[in-house]
Amino acid sequence: MLVFPNAKINIGLNIVEKRPDGYHNIESCFYPVGWSDALEITLEERFSFESDGIAIPGSVSDNLCTKAYQMIAADYPLPPVKMHLLKSIPIGAGLGGGSADAAFAIKALNEQFDLKISFEKQLAYARRLGSDCAFFIPNKPAYCFEKGDLFEDIELNLKGKWIVLVNPGLHISTVEAYSGIVPKHGGHDLRHVLKEPIANWKFQVKNDFEATLFPKYPLLAEIKEALYEQGASYAAMSGSGSTLFGIFEQEKDLEKHFTGYTVWQGPLD
Structure with missing residues (x-):
């Protein structure tokens, strides 16, 4: 079976409080985008995982796809498989690529071997x-809260808009991103603000990480400004990583404008 785990962007990201378990509660809108990895799962005599493309740090046993397989195999009669991942989504970029790989592995194993695992499970x-x-x-637009693991449907449809994602190759760890954050509750309900025209988002929809990471990495602020100069209706950093995105009303080819960076551009669904 071949599946294509896709990235997501954060439209707005408020860090509202630190939890007793050390994590942070957030408020954000997650929106899927077309930048994808490719994950193939085939039957083998014993389990194995390998990858091509962008190098993935850590051991095979630490990979989330491996953990997904082992977790399901502990509860269901799962045969040994070979997982081959072609990694295209940058790592530590705020796009959720590793999380997507794991989630798509769960869905693919369930479908391929007819495990009948419920949606809730x-x-x-x-x-x-x-x-x-x-x-x-x-894998659809959602208002996410708590650790980002709870969500509800949101009335946001960007179908037909064009998105440009620019990754300058900086790896920003979650620990580094959160080190300068002072949690606070936002002054507005993100769900309500996102019902307004996109042109209004620039002044109300914020990513809290920008305030601490932009002074440390001025290049990120420069890319965001460049996206606005090229006509973006809204531009921001995604998640806690180093990818900036711009949403445009019409198709825009900016690959040559951001020479030397990794650029993905395409329509939003």
């Missing part, structure tokens, strides 16, 4: 693997 498995993994089970 797939969500529960995903939540065990990471804070934003569960989003990729339904």
Whole structure:
């Protein structure tokens, strides 16, 4: 079976409080985008995982796809498989690529071997693997809260808009991103603000990480400003990583404008 785990962007990201367990509660809108990895699962005599493309740090046993397989195999009669991942979504970029890989592995194993794992149980498995993994089970726009692992439907449809994502190659760890954050409740309900025209978002929809990471990495602020100069209706950093995105009303080819960076551009669904 071949599946294509896709990335997500954060439209707005408020860090509202630190939890007793050391995590942070957030408020954000997660929106799926077309930038994808490719994950192939085939039957083998014993389990194995390998990857090509962008190098993935850590051991095979630490990979979330491996953990997804082991977690399900502990509860269901799962045969040994070979997982081959072609990694295209940058790592540590705020796009949820690793979480998507894990969630799509859960869904693919369930479908390929007809395990009949309920939707709710797939969500529960995903939540065990990471804070934003569960989003990729339904994989549709959602208002996310708590650790980012709880969500509800949101009335936001950007179908037909064009998105440009720019990654300058900076790896920003979650620990580094949160180190300068002072949690606070936002002054508005993100769900209500996102009902307004996109042109209004610039002044109300914020990513809290920008305030601490932009002074440390001025390049990020420069890319955001460049996206606005190129006509973006809204531009921001995604998640806690180093990817900036711009949403445009019409198709825009900016690959040559951001030479030397990794650029993905395409329509939103």
